[in-house]
Amino acid sequence: MTAVSADAKSTGIDARSGVEGPAWCEPGLTARAGRYPLAVEAPVMAAVDMLVPGVSTVTRYARYYSLYWALAAYAQAVGADRDRCGRLVRRAEVGLARISQVYDSPDHVLGLTHGVEALTRLAPAEGDEFAVADSTGSGSYSPRTWGFWSQYSGPSVALGTVAVEGGALRPGRHPCPPQVVDMYAPLFAAAERGSGVCLPSAELRGLSLQQEGDSPDLEPLRAVFTATVDGRHDLAAGSGDDRTRRATLRLLARCWQLYPQAVTWLDAFAGGVAYGSTAREDPLLAGEERTEAWRGVVLRHHSVGAWRRLWADLVAAVLSIDGASRRHLHEWVSDRLPSGTVADFESDLPPTVDGHGDPYPGERELRRSDAGVATDVAVLLLGARRLETLTGAVLRRFVGGRPTFLDPRWVALLRQEFARRPVAELGRRLVDDMLAQSRRVALRKVAVRSDGTIALFSRLHERNGVYFADSREGRDNIGLRIPQLASIATQLGLLTPDPAQPVTACGRELLELPA
Incomplete structure (x- = not known):
C-alpha cells in the first residue's frame, strides 16, 4: 500500500490523485455572449415584424x-418526409452555390449566392459537390442542419409560399406555379441522384x-410580393400579411420616387x-394608415441605436x-x-418639430x-x-406598449429629475441604469441545461465590485428590413437603384404609383 501523507489524511484527499484546487469537479456555470443585452429593441422589432412580413434582415436573394x-x-x-426534405434542401443550396x-x-451588385465562400474553401471534386452537403462538421458547407433554409423559413412561411408540416416542406397558401x-x-433531379451538378448546362x-x-x-x-393577381390588386384577396407587405412596399417605392437624391433606401424612406410635411401632403403617403405606424417606428429606432452604442462603448471601456x-x-x-x-445641454439640441409642427430630423443632424x-x-x-409632440398612432408605435426600463418614458422622467443638475451626473445615472438592466436581462435569460x-x-x-468583459459588443443598430425589401424589389424588377428612374414601369403598374 502506498503511504499517504499526514496532511492528505487530515484533508481526506488522496495525494496520489494529483488534483489541486477546485478541479475535482466540472464547471457548473458557463458564460456566453448574449443578444440584445439591454432589451431595448423589442418594440421596434415587433413592429417591423408586423409591417414587413416575409422579409428579414438575412433574406438577401429573391432566388x-x-x-x-x-x-x-x-x-x-413525391411525398418527401422531413429527412428527405432536409437532404434536398442542403443539396439544392450547394447546387445553387456551385x-x-x-x-x-463577384463584382456584380448581387455578388454570389449563399455558400460560395464555403464551397471555394472546401473545393470538392467536380461532380462531387453534394459531399459537402451530406457531411457535417468542418467538411460541411453549413453547420446548420437545414443550411440557409434557416434564414428563409420564417419569411417564406409568412410570405405564404411554404408551409411546414411535421418538419417537412409543403405548399403554402400561394401554390407554386x-x-x-x-x-x-x-x-432537384441532381439532388435526388446525389451525383453533383454537371456544368456547363443551359x-x-x-x-x-x-x-x-x-x-x-x-x-x-412579383405577384406574391405586390399582392396582385393578373396584374391587379384585390383588397378582398390575400391575407392581412399580404396587404401589409404590399403597403410597405408601396410606401418605400413612393419615398424613393420623392427622394431620389437620398444616399440610401432607408434615408429616402x-x-x-x-x-417633414411629405407624409401629410403626398396623397399616397397620406392615404396609407401604415405611414403613421412607420413614423413612430423610425423615430423610436434612433433611441434604440443610442442605447446600443452607449452600451457598446461602456463595455469597451471595461x-x-x-x-x-x-x-x-x-x-x-x-x-x-x-x-x-442638463437644461443647458438641451438648449443647444436641435428641435423635435419644424415650423409647421412636423417632425424635424434632429437625430440625423x-x-x-x-x-x-x-x-x-x-x-x-x-x-x-x-413624447410631447407625437400623437395618435405615431405615438403608440413610438412608445411601443407598456412602459419598460430605458424606454423614452423612462428617459423623460430622468430628464425632469436632472434638469438643473450637471449633465455628467445624468451620464453617471445612465451608466448605473445600464448596468442594472444588463444584469436583469442576463438573469432573465439564464438557462439550465x-x-x-x-x-x-x-x-x-x-465580481466583488469589479467589472470585466469577455469581448466587445456590436455598436450597430438593429435593422428595419427596408434595405432588404428594397434589394429584393430591385431583383424582382420593381425598383431600380438609379435615381433617374427609381421605379420601373412594371413596378408603377403593380404598385399603382404615379409616374
Whole structure:
C-alpha cells in the first residue's frame, strides 16, 4: 500500500490523485455572449415584424424564395418526409452555390449566392459537390442542419409560399406555379441522384443570380410580393400579411420616387414617412394608415441605436480598464460629457418639430457631427422630448406598449429629475441604469441545461465590485428590413437603384404609383 501523507489524511484527499484546487469537479456555470443585452429593441422589432412580413434582415436573394417555393411543391408531389426534405434542401443550396460560382461575377451588385465562400474553401471534386452537403462538421458547407433554409423559413412561411408540416416542406397558401417547379426540376433531379451538378448546362445556368432577362420565377414572385393577381390588386384577396407587405412596399417605392437624391433606401424612406410635411401632403403617403405606424417606428429606432452604442462603448471601456469599478465607469462617462446642466445641454439640441409642427430630423443632424457618448445622450433626450409632440398612432408605435426600463418614458422622467443638475451626473445615472438592466436581462435569460449546468448569456460580468468583459459588443443598430425589401424589389424588377428612374414601369403598374 502506498503511504499517504499526514496532511492528505487530515484533508481526506488522496495525494496520489494529483488534483489541486477546485478541479475535482466540472464547471457548473458557463458564460456566453448574449443578444440584445439591454432589451431595448423589442418594440421596434415587433413592429417591423408586423409591417414587413416575409422579409428579414438575412433574406438577401429573391432566388431563394422561389427555390424553397418549388421545393415545397416537389416535396408534396413525391411525398418527401422531413429527412428527405432536409437532404434536398442542403443539396439544392450547394447546387445553387456551385452554379453561382461558375456563372456569376463577384463584382456584380448581387455578388454570389449563399455558400460560395464555403464551397471555394472546401473545393470538392467536380461532380462531387453534394459531399459537402451530406457531411457535417468542418467538411460541411453549413453547420446548420437545414443550411440557409434557416434564414428563409420564417419569411417564406409568412410570405405564404411554404408551409411546414411535421418538419417537412409543403405548399403554402400561394401554390407554386408549374413553370417555377419546372425551372428547378434539373437541380432537384441532381439532388435526388446525389451525383453533383454537371456544368456547363443551359438549364442550370438559368438558376444563376445574374442571368440576363426574366426567369420564370420573377413574375410569380412579383405577384406574391405586390399582392396582385393578373396584374391587379384585390383588397378582398390575400391575407392581412399580404396587404401589409404590399403597403410597405408601396410606401418605400413612393419615398424613393420623392427622394431620389437620398444616399440610401432607408434615408429616402425616413425622409418620406418620418420627417417633414411629405407624409401629410403626398396623397399616397397620406392615404396609407401604415405611414403613421412607420413614423413612430423610425423615430423610436434612433433611441434604440443610442442605447446600443452607449452600451457598446461602456463595455469597451471595461475592457480598457484594469479592474474597472463603478467609480471608473462614472469617471469614464463624465469625461465624455460637457459641463453645465442638463437644461443647458438641451438648449443647444436641435428641435423635435419644424415650423409647421412636423417632425424635424434632429437625430440625423446630431449624427452628422457625431461626438460619441455626448451624441448618444443627446439622441435619448430628443426621444424623450418627442413624447410631447407625437400623437395618435405615431405615438403608440413610438412608445411601443407598456412602459419598460430605458424606454423614452423612462428617459423623460430622468430628464425632469436632472434638469438643473450637471449633465455628467445624468451620464453617471445612465451608466448605473445600464448596468442594472444588463444584469436583469442576463438573469432573465439564464438557462439550465439537461446536464445540470447553467448558461449565463452576458458579455459583462461583475465580481466583488469589479467589472470585466469577455469581448466587445456590436455598436450597430438593429435593422428595419427596408434595405432588404428594397434589394429584393430591385431583383424582382420593381425598383431600380438609379435615381433617374427609381421605379420601373412594371413596378408603377403593380404598385399603382404615379409616374
